Amino acid sequence: xxxxxxxxxxxxxxxxxxxxxxxxxxxxxxxxxxxxxxxxxxxxxxxxxxxxxxxxxxxxxxxxxxxxxxxxxxxxxxxxxxxxxxxxxxxxxxxxxxx
Amino acid sequence: xxxxxxxxxxxxxxxxxxxxxxxxxxxxxxxxxxxxxxxxxxxxxxxxxxxxxxxxxxxxxxxxxxxxxxxxxxxxxxxxxxxxxxxxxxxxxxxxxxxxxxxxxxxxxxxxxxxxxxxxxxxxxxxxxxxxxxxx
Numbered sequence: 001x002x003x004x005x006x007x008x009x010x011x012x013x014x015x016x017x018x019x020x021x022x023x024x025x026x027x028x029x030x031x032x033x034x035x036x037x038x039x040x041x042x043x044x045x046x047x048x049x050x051x052x053x054x055x056x057x058x059x060x061x062x063x064x065x066x067x068x069x070x071x072x073x074x075x076x077x078x079x080x081x082x083x084x085x086x087x088x089x090x091x092x093x094x095x096x097x098x099x
Numbered sequence: 100x101x102x103x104x105x106x107x108x109x110x111x112x113x114x115x116x117x118x119x120x121x122x123x124x125x126x127x128x129x130x131x132x133x134x135x136x137x138x139x140x141x142x143x144x145x146x147x148x149x150x151x152x153x154x155x156x157x158x159x160x161x162x163x164x165x166x167x168x169x170x171x172x173x174x175x176x177x178x179x180x181x182x183x184x185x186x187x188x189x190x191x192x193x194x195x196x197x198x199x200x201x202x203x204x205x206x207x208x209x210x211x212x213x214x215x216x217x218x219x220x221x222x223x224x225x226x227x228x229x230x231x232x233x234x235x
Binding site for chain 1: 113116138145205206208
């Protein structure tokens with residue numbers, strides 16, 4: 001997994017890529033959580049994420065819930081087909097913010 | 100087309116990528132399996148992850164290997180997982196309720212959604228032998 005972060009006003013856009021599994025979730029959390037704690041609106045761009053397992057889905061849930069707790073928002077952008085399939089299998093398409 | 104392939108993997112999170120590559124290479128050999136490759140790879144990776152996360156929870160520095168055997172015969176896919184970690188108590192294997200949204204507890208649910216049957220069997224020399232099957 002590699003990443004790029006861009007900032008525009010209060011919006012931080014995190015571009016993730018590669019495969020997000022249990023081995024990569026800590027790195028993903030260390031990247032995303034401080035942005036949420038700083039009350040940034042976070043856009044997670046998942047266009048180049050080819051694979052995500054239940055550990056990756058847990059990061060999405062945790063990010064979403066943390067954002068709600070601190071009064072901000074996490075939005076998933078340009079979700080790749082394979083990641084969307086997993087989100088839908090977990091029936092999270094109505095829970096997470098998808099665009 | 101009949102396929103039987105087996106490989107040993109170190110029991111750690113770094114191996115999960117190797118597990119997925121092993122599975123993808125096999126599924127690419129059969130048009131039937133290739134059409135469901137993403138889901139099948141996810142099921143295999145989740146089961147391997149459960150070994151690392153649960154069977155070796157208290158033994159993260161292990162040098163043990165886990166073995167994964169994939170066979171496809173007569174349009175039936177069978178995937179075996181063998182490990183020498185803490186014996187699994189099947190009664191404790193439950194996925195969380197989907198409407199109780201929280202991190203974790205989805206791996207087993209994904210496996211059950213993707214495969215037809217998920218059972219533990221006895222296997223000499225191993226502590227756990229999980230078998231996933233799917234008919235085509």
